[in-house]
Amino acid sequence: MAVPAPNPRMVREASLEELSRLGLPLPPAHFPLVWEPGDRIELRPTGEIETRVAVLHLILARCFGMPPQAAMSWLLASHLVETVTPPEWQFVTGGKGDHRSFVLHFDALYALAWVLGLTRQLDPTLPVDERLVERMPNILAGETVRHWRSRTLTAPRDPADAAALLDLHYCLDWAYLEVEHAHRTLPGLVDASAIGQRRWALEWAVVLRGPYHDEPPGWEEVDLST
Template structure:
């Protein structure tokens, strides 16, 4: 569902209000907006977001001891091999890559779960809700991707709500990095890495349409440099 994007300035003001409430530093006045007036927004197709959640779930299972053969078999049986990126495939098959960076995807998965309505909140001061695991594929029990989709009955958030949370995490990402540079304490239990992962997922899930936006990036192509 493609809808008109909300007023970017109003959304940004709300994001800055939240940073102030949390006692976080505010980005400079020239900090760019995520979208422009007149743009449109939509979410990626639900099945695509579900597939990304499932792939990340398998990768996390590999991080915590799932055998490579079992992971590969589940992906093959669920017809998800094409959704695995080359770096992810190298890790799933041979354990190659930065193990720590793959563990951090726990927060990206949490963010995507919120987009699909599988968890009720995405609070920047709170860690991943451990109850979420029950809403994820039961890989060890042999649950297929198709069965999982029918079990969870995803109810995606409205695109404007996801875009607003993207703007907030865009600002939070900057603020948390500032905190770390200054050696200041953060307002909750979530660190800059977790905020960055949540932003990564939201940047990927929200599709922005307008004269200044390119085609939606692949998972590994999401730009978090600004």
């Protein structure tokens, strides 16, 4: 259910304060807000986010050596074939595509896990918590998504908290790219690519409703150009 979005200017002020704390450059004054006053927000359905988490986890398993036939068998057993995007399907079945870009999805998976309450924090200075794998489906053991859901207690975040983190990553994405282009030192152990992946996941998971928002995009349709 959509709820009123928090004041976008207050959220932006908090995001800029965090950038300043990290010693990052601030975006220009005309940098757009993520939403407008009067907009509403919600998270995608929990089941849809869980499904995307499972697919990304499988993609990463393929990146690290899972045979294509085993990956296909798991997708079929978990009834997830129709949720795999065309680029993901080509990679799962034939290894086609940019292997490095799929490996980077580990950070997108981390952000979605945060949305589901499966990890405590999403610190822009820290890499993915290695214990995250323990909270994912045990694909190598053949654990299906259905069984994973039955043993996993998700507690989706408040939409306002998720939206605030989205705004922060919108600003961080700009700032990290600026720092990398200037060949300056980043504030932690995470690079611009990882921040971009986390933003991608948050842009997809947080649904914005208002006169200036389109229908929620598909996974491959998330726009990170601005």
